[in-house]
Amino acid sequence: MTTLQELDTPTALIDTRRMQRNIERMQERVKTLGVRFRPHVKTTKCLPVVRAQIAAGAQGITVSTLKEAEEFFDAGIADILYAVGMVPGKLPQALALRQRGCDLKIIADNVAAAREIGSFGKTHGSVFEVWIEIDTDGHRSGIKPEEEALLEVARVLQESGMRLGGVMTHAGSSYDYDNHADLLAISERERAGAVRAAQRLLEAGLPCPVTSIGSTPTALTAEHLDGVTELRAGVYVLFDLVMRNVGVCTVDDIALSVLTTVIGHQEEKGWAIVDAGWMAMSRDRGTQKQKHDFGFGQVCTEDGAVLEGYILSGANQEHGILSRSGETDRSIAERFPIGTRLRILPNHACATGAQHPGYQAMRPDGNTETWPRFYGW
Incomplete structure (x- = not known):
């Protein structure tokens, strides 16, 4: 152990009391909303932090790199969503994780990626679980809930023998707002868009066991999550000044x-x-x-x-x-x-x-x- 005064500078510090309070706040929020919680661990990429999140009740984790998946799987965490669009060059790395026993889920938001995943999986005798990314706010990636491409991607995956795990979305544009009314509106758009995409898949006779949404602002604002099965959020564990300006924390929470x-x-x-x-x-x-x-x-x-x-x-x-x-x-x-x-x-x-x-x-x-x-x- 070292005291604060003995540390060299510059040094990154985590106030564990604040961190634990943030974890408990989010976990209680998720419990109230009645869904599972899969935290995004890219914020810290740090095993002691993630263990604290799981100890509080998190079920599975979300990662932004396959390196994260490898590190956390090696530490005993198997239920992992890789929440970045899959490309062919990373499929061998994903396959290696699955062959070692990792329950890795990957995502796709276009037919080309779905075909590559299906072809690679069939060639190597492996069934990937694939979630379809949905665009609910025009922020970055995904298929809009009403686009025909949603059903096309799902059918390509199913026809190639892959397992369609569900849909996921991320309301990244929530960072652009700073009042409760706007955050409430974007959180409802996120929920409704993901639920509509899931509904279209089911109506077409396609499976959709998981409907996953999440960002820290919408997770802390949503009034209900009807039709959603799991929530994801990441920066809440530490918070920062952007989140302070958005209005979901104070400087005393950082x-x-x-x-x-x-x-x-x-x-x-x-x-x-x-x-x-x-x-x-x-x-x-x-x-x-x-x-x-x-x-x-x-x-x-x-x-x-x-x-x-x-x-x-x-x-x-x-x-x-x-x-x-x-x-x-x-x-x-x-x-x-x-x-x-x-x-x-x-x-x-x-x-x-x-x-x-x-x-x-x-x-x-x-x-x-x-x-x-x-x-x-």
């Missing part, structure tokens, strides 16, 4: 921060220079288009108290620029002397976590321990 040290000043500019640049925070400027722009992050004291008005306003590779938003603080050097240790709350927890080989998990007693995370595809 469990991830980056510990940093003041290394210099530009007093005439009102700058303090810290050793957390974009290599520690990431280049993600997700709050830039929102009503409250936090620059590269919100500045806090070493013990986590928010310093209102102070943000990481700029970032080079290893240098961060700390300043007061909207004004020049000429007393910046007096306020933050050389050696002052601070914490920065991130815009995007997934992106900031990805900059670090591991987290320092801060326990309520003030001690920390290292939680590794992993990289790769």
Whole structure:
């Protein structure tokens, strides 16, 4: 164990008390909505975090890379949804996981991919479970619920001997809203679109055992999930400033921060220079288009108290620029002397976590321990 004061900087910190509170909040929410919960683990890519999610009641996990699937399967987690469109070059990697006993589900949103999956599966004597991705908000990928392609993809998969596992969607555009009424509308659009796609498959005599939806904002806003069987969400476990601006958490819920040290000043500019640049925070400027722009992050004291008005306003590779938003603080050097240790709350927890080989998990007693995370595809 190491104390916070003994840690080098920059270092990614997870406040385990906040993390556990976030996990319990989401799990209670899912229980109220009456569906299964399959968390998206790309946010942390960290086994101790995922074990805490499963201990709270999560059933299966969602991953964004096959590397994640391999790592978590090796750790004993078998029920895995790979929620990125499958391409032919990754089918051998997926097959190897299934042959080892992993209950891996893959997705497709076009006929070409479905044909490749079916052909590869038949050639290798394997039956892949495939979910069809549905586009419910025009955010990124998927087939619209009423498109003919939905039935075409399903039939190609069935005719090639693959198992049609269901439909899934992700309301990524929910990140673009910041009030309850809009979030409620997008959450209902997500639910209704996925349920309609499932209904069309069933009406055509095709199987659809799973209807899976999810994003952190819609999961925390939806009033009901009639027709849905499972919910997915990821960033809720740590939260971040984008989610604070969306309105589904407060800064007091954000469990991830980056510990940093003041290394210099530009007093005439009102700058303090810290050793957390974009290599520690990431280049993600997700709050830039929102009503409250936090620059590269919100500045806090070493013990986590928010310093209102102070943000990481700029970032080079290893240098961060700390300043007061909207004004020049000429007393910046007096306020933050050389050696002052601070914490920065991130815009995007997934992106900031990805900059670090591991987290320092801060326990309520003030001690920390290292939680590794992993990289790769």
